[in-house]
Amino acid sequence: MSTIKCDVVAKDKVLFSGELHSVMVPGTEGELGIMANHEPFVTALHDGVIWARTKPEGGTTLSAAIMGGYVQVLGERVIVLCDKTREIKRINADKLNKEVAELEERLENLREDSIISRSVLSRKLRWCKVQLAAKEKEDQYV
């Protein structure tokens, strides 16, 4: 069974690095599965869930929410770059719901001229929502 060498890296950490059978990523043109001997390929990813297996059936080793990602496939080597990523099992929905409410309120009350805080807050909000959406669909990725 041929495998792919896959790295999933965010800006500040390496989420996963190792051999996989296949990896599913949310491509801009739709969900996309990558296995060994895929053609050389680069694409941007939607916010969503990345999901990887070590075996053809079962054996999910990784399922994580990602935001702002890219994937490059070259021969046996797959690089997934992203802004933010977190494994679904580590996502805490209650905490996130609170955070979303708080962020929305802060965005609401923000002064017009604070460009920096606005873009920071709206990114945070987007990331919270991506995580929540991923958590909701957790059962699909087992």
Add this chain to the structure above:
Amino acid sequence: MPNLHDIERRIKSVESTKQVTHTMQMVAAAKIRHATERCDAATPYANAMRELLGNIGRMGSCSAPLTKEHDEIKTTLIVAIVSDRGLAGGFNASILRRAEKIMKDRKAEGKNVAVIACGKKAIAYFKYRAVEPVLAFRDLSADPRVEEAETMTDYCVDHFIKGEIDEVITLYNHAKNAAEQVPTTHRILPVDLKSFVPEGERFQFGGIMEADADNPDLPGSIEYEPGEEEVLTQLLPEYLSGYFYYVLIESAAAEQAARRNAMKNATDNANEMIENLNRVYNRVRQGAITTEINEIVGGAAALED
């Protein structure tokens, strides 16, 4: 001849300064480890991004807006990355002086210059010279966040595409190793994709894209989905914010290293000074004793006669 009491006081004062600098040295040394670990954590992303862009760079020319030189360079944006605090030797000054030199050169050519200041020292420096930074970040030099880098990216990309700025130059301290910081100037926008292709590569720009039998690591042609330009238009801002983040944390690591060196020198100097002062102190004390003995001997001799 200085009197004994004065020298004693000076010794005490130098000793307490030494205590301060020594403590700062230890604190900086402890922080270096944290900062270096963070750099190490971000390195895979930077490497992966370089690898990815290198593969794209092999495709030769590309028409994504962020890679395009503007016809005329009217406005330069300088991103000066320094620290919030001083006491780190030439760490801040070397960057700020370079920034000012670039500003002067550009202004002499009749061009506009805008500044993004990271670190309180940069903000103060530019404000004093009546330059209002377009973006200013404070209290973040020790712990830069990804959000900061993203804000910078948003600003640069937005204004570059609108044609309000024509090039972006970053100035920062590269942490070469724990002992050495190299002030680095990097022209980051427009992005030069060819600079990502490893040096000495045999592939020629202009489209020779067959896989090479001698070198299986080099790829054949790459498919882009939806298209090369669309992918690059999204990917390049991503690269920029990754780049800015990496530069910020590298500068943070360099700052701690610079501070440790500066404080180590200060401590060494204080030690040397204490040694010299002790020597003077002893000499003066001995001198006083000798004078007294001479006086006694002289007085006794006078009585004998």
